[in-house]
Amino acid sequence: MAVRREIQGIDGPDPLARAMGDAQYIADEGLATAAYLALALGKPLLLEGAPGVGKTEAAKAIASVLGRELVRLQCYEGIDAAAAMYEWNFPRQMLAIRQAGDEYVNLYEDRFLIARPILQALEAPRDRVLLIDEIDRADHEFEAFLLEFLSDFTLSIPERGTVRAGTPPIVVLTSNRTRELHEALRRRCIYHWIDYPDPALEARIVTMRASTVAEDTARRVVRAVGALRAKPLAKPPGVAETVEWAEAATLLNSQGVAWPRAFARAIGVVLKDQDDLDYIAPRLEALLAEGVA
Ligand SMILES: Nc1ncnc2c1ncn2[C@@H]1O[C@H](COP(=O)(O)OP(=O)(O)OP(=O)(O)O)[C@@H](O)[C@H]1O
Ligand SMILES: [Mg+2]
Missing domain, CATH: 1.10.8 (Helicase, Ruva Protein; domain 3)
Known part of the structure; x- marks a missing residue:
């Protein structure tokens, strides 16, 4: 079992539900328990449910309770690793080369790196909550790629080496269940189905x-x-x-x-x-x- 994570004075599902209530979100016992366990055990939280039942909003409330910034990765058909992790700013690199003339330019400095949500979350795992929204819209390949990230919370940038989170980042995934997710992905997460509220x-x-x-x-x-x-x-x-x-x-x-x-x-x-x-x-x-x- 993973090491119990200190979660900012929240010691149980009920206190978490109360804090989410203060953030304008009403979590029932099932959701509060799943969210609490995900936080306490350092595991991703997978929320599934019909459109409009409050999945995205739950992630926002969790971020708000923890006083963290929410970094959102909105998935779509064809989303690739560059959109999720990082990109090199090619026009800026070209400009720098032109301006430098004969001088040497290191094209892989920070100023050329555009951090996308996954890298942003890895860079400041204590300050951010990563929301991977509507994962069911992405292709299977992207899901497989995410699986790797969710297993060891590292990211390899060939020009820079491996970025590793000092502490597992808090990750919430949502799905509208337009297709089934891989068993392997589910296994890594704490799962909760959000139904229409009573x-x-x-x-x-x-x-x-x-x-x-x-x-x-x-x-x-x-x-x-x-x-x-x-x-x-x-x-x-x-x-x-x-x-x-x-x-x-x-x-x-x-x-x-x-x-x-x-x-x-x-x-x-x-x-x-x-x-x-x-x-x-x-x-x-x-x-x-x-x-x-
Ligand atoms: N438990 C809740 N407490 C407070 N507000 C809620 C709750 N559930 C839903 N809402 C309200 O419903 C709205 C829609 O929720 P949200 O956008 O999170 O749904 P979703 O499940 O992410 O939908 P979609 O699948 O369409 O993205 C929120 O803006 C909020 O006003
Ligand atoms: Mg949503």
């Missing part, structure tokens, strides 16, 4: 995130979103949509649009897919009556 928790999130929204409105919106998620939609609403729907309907209501009409008119805030809108339109009244009556 209604009481989601209502708390809404009132925490949107100060203009009344508690009663939050509860109604949460029920309606729950009903929407139960329908066969291409893009079921995430928590962000719940918060925004509550805010938008509250705004319309303050301008004289009655309930539950205000919810119906703000539907474009919660459903952002034409087919989903077409499907819901004839059912909306019934759904609102059932969900927010």
